Amino acid sequence: MADKKARLVVDGVDKEIELPVYHGTEGPDVVDVRPLTGEGLFTYDPGFVSTASCESKITYIDGANGVLLHRGYPIEELAEHSDYLEVCYLLLNGELPTPEQKAKFDYTVNQHTMVHEQLRSFYNGFRRDAHPMAIMCGVVGALSAFYHDSLDINDPHHREVCAYRLIAKMPTLAAMCYKFSIGQPFIYPRNDLGYADNFLRMMFATPCEDYKINPVLSRAMDKIFTLHADHEQNAPTSTVRLAGSSGANPFACIAAGIAALWGPAHGGANEAVLKMLAEIGSVENIPAFIEKAKDPNDPFRLMGFGHRVYRNFDPRSRVMKQTCDEVLAELGITDDPMLDIAKELERIALEDEYFVSRKLYPNVDFYSGIILKAIGIPTSMFTVIFALSRTIGWISHWNEFHSSPNKIGRPRQLYTGEPKRKHPRA
């Protein structure tokens, strides 16, 4: 509800324009600029740095203070006391489940882990060296061709079934990408296993040898899923909402989200971190790369550092750093050259004036890349794992969009092209 008003005076418009101001449960007040259209004005905000594109009850971030809340619960507490599927339930339904609700939720997700057998043939249409994100864009979008019985976006039950299907099938589709790339047979899911165990087994088991589940690695995988589950209105989530606003089916919307996540400025960063560490090669080369990162005329940036919203620290990266230490200790990895480079980069960036003054802290992707590499997951799969984890956030936002009064998304623009002119032969 608007309990305050903002007043805007524009040169040449001889009246004061009154705009409602809304107050959320957390965060800054929001000026409702919709009345401006009636006055022949638009706002201009490339990169959406000052624009709330929607109202949401799912996730809150206070970047200045390093706070991330899902449905009000701090991410650190969820990472410590909940597992990924519990966080999925919370994001989707608004409350933590009772033990009975949790058991039912886990069971229902498990009943949807297999994918239509014909989907397997899609993989054969790709080159073996295709980037797995390219395959994911294709196969997730293609799900809409298989599950016609849940595509009525106005039916809450259909939306719920789609959510179950997406949560359950993403690990299966992701592991199939990896198996295809190395020419091994696909491994079917096993519904007696937990979510992370099942994913790791589909990745690493073969028909000749089962995968031995290591609880430390499973828990680390589950934490990576949990820490990436949602992050309010970032580029892919906004993409999913925008695609959804036209009435597109949820599988198509999630495919759009996967495409938006792919870039190195966002989801592609964890893969870019490992590539950068390999490029740096050894600790002696670090100073040259630091200088490149600081050079305003050089586009090079230190991957895994900085964040659009967190200008203090990323609360997820603390949990991730601790998990990283646990995984490396469990696997006895102490003298990996990449790890030495990562540790030295982290040390320099936390002390160097350039990084400190710009608040460029290591972000969640800096540590998750190191953990995934240690578990044995190839770098090309890193962004796929991010997409798998974030699917619950996307589907929760998509569901929220359709559960409340909504409008098709249609941004406007500041046009700076040619003014109206006459065709030369007209």
Ligand code: CMC
């Ligand atoms: N290395 C070197 N300089 C940097 C970096 C970096 N990684 N990030 C920002 N800067 C500098 C930038 O050059 C600018 O300097 P100046 O003020 O002198 O012009 C200043 O810091 C502010 O940067 P910005 O471009 O205004 O920041 P932004 O909010 O637009 O960009 C970012 C945020 C995440 C895209 C950027 O920090 C970046 O490219 N980081 C590397 C990629 C990365 O790790 N991305 C993953 C983000 S976490 C994903 C998630 O939340 O899920």
